[in-house]
Amino acid sequence: MKNKIFTILLMGVFALFSTSSFAQTEESQTGAVPKSGNEVVKKVKKDKVEKKDEVRTIIKSNKKEINQDVDKKVKDIKKDGENTLSDGTNTVVKGAPKIDEEKTKLDKKIKEKKENSANDFGQETAKLARLKEMEKKKQLKVAVKNGNEKVVQAKDRIKVAKEKLSLEKKNMTEEAYNEKASKIEKAELYIKKLEDKLSSAGKVKQ
Amino acid sequence: MKKSIFIGILVALVALSCVDDSKKKAEEQKKLELQKEIEAIDSTVVELEKINEDILKSTEELDELLKDL
Numbered sequence: 001m002k003n004k005i006f007t008i009l010l011m012g013v014f015a016l017f018s019t020s021s022f023a024q025t026e027e028s029q030t031g032a033v034p035k036s037g038n039e040v041v042k043k044v045k046k047d048k049v050e051k052k053d054e055v056r057t058i059i060k061s062n063k064k065e066i067n068q069d070v071d072k073k074v075k076d077i078k079k080d081g082e083n084t085l086s087d088g089t090n091t092v093v094k095g096a097p098k099i100d101e102e103k104t105k106l107d108k109k110i111k112e113k114k115e116n117s118a119n120d121f122g123q124e125t126a127k128l129a130r131l132k133e134m135e136k137k138k139q140l141k142v143a144v145k146n147g148n149e150k151v152v153q154a155k156d157r158i159k160v161a162k163e164k165l166s167l168e169k170k171n172m173t174e175e176a177y178n179e180k181a182s183k184i185e186k187a188e189l190y191i192k193k194l195e196d197k198l199s200s201a202g203k204v205k206q
Numbered sequence: 207m208k209k210s211i212f213i214g215i216l217v218a219l220v221a222l223s224c225v226d227d228s229k230k231k232a233e234e235q236k237k238l239e240l241q242k243e244i245e246a247i248d249s250t251v252v253e254l255e256k257i258n259e260d261i262l263k264s265t266e267e268l269d270e271l272l273k274d275l
Contacts, residue, residue, distance in 0.1 A: 122240040122244070125244055130247060133247050133251050133254070139254075147265050180275075183274055197264055200257070201261060
């Protein structure tokens with residue numbers, strides 16, 4: 001029963017389609033002239049729309065073809081790598097890179113560089129700091145050496161100055177003597193201070 | 207069989223994550239050590255500069271005093 005109903009329905013649908021197609025063909029074959037102006041305008045518009053649609057479909061199909069062609073070429077390049085490709089008019093020059101491999105290599109390199117730069121930053125800074133420290137130590141060494149020399153010179157000078165002062169004591173006023181003596185004392189104090197600084201610097205230097 | 211494969215994959219993933227974590231920790235530790243070293247060196251450099259300047263100043267002052275003698 002159901003099958004019968006289904007077949008009847010199908011036949012009905014076929015019948016409908018066939019009548020509509022017949023009607024269209026008849027109209028197009030006879031070139032039935034529309035009765036009113038509105039109908040003419042409608043027909044022209046319909047034709048225009050149809051033409052546009054046709055153009056669109058052509059462009060679409062062309063685009064599809066072009067895209068397919070490009071995809072195929074890219075695939076071939078990926079596949080063949082360094083081989084030459086030609087499709088009659090166009091040829092791909094030898095040495096075309098294997099895109100995927102190149103990309104992965106590049107990514108790997110970038111990653112490695114990033115990691116190295118992150119690690120190198122600290123090491124480089126530490127290296128620079130060590131160099132600076134060495135330089136400063138050298139400078140200090142020179143300063144300590146000069147200071148020690150200066151201390152020896154100063155001690156000699158003070159010794160001479162003291163001897164001179166003791167000799168000149170009789171010929172000098174008390175005020176002048178005291179002034180000179182205080183100067184010598186001050187110098188001795190400074191020498192002591194400098195010696196302390198030099199010895200502490202020697203400890204730091206090591 | 208499927209269960210064992212699944213468990214195996216899970217274990218492998220956990221092991222990988224553990225290894226990665228330990229690597230990261232080691233790197234961080236290294237960075238921290240470097241940072242500390244740099245800071246220590248910097249402070250030493252500052253101290254050295256200060257001592258150097260102090261010595262030079264004292265030497266100059268002593269020179270001035272010796273001129274007067």
